[in-house]
Amino acid sequence: MVYEGLTQYLGYVLAERSGIWSESYYKERLAQIAAYLDTQPGRDWRPLVDTTTAAQLLYFAPNQWDAYRRSTDFYEKAG
DSSP states (O other): OOOHHHHHHHHHHHHHHHTSSOHHHHHHHHHHHHHHHTTOTHHHHSOHHHHHHSHHHHTTOOSTTGGGSOOSOOTTOOO
């Protein structure tokens, strides 16, 4: 079984290696992801594994405190 986040990552790599994306676009995209993740406060207090094991609860969580917890969009997150 392949984790979905790995397939997303490989999609980025293959897009660059096949020429669909230029090398500079690929690097810019990765930089965008890293810059966005640096602004997410949930990364400071909750480990990624907590989010992946609790995703089924977070999908239906109320919006209160949303800015202070990790989202369930964890495929681009590295921890």
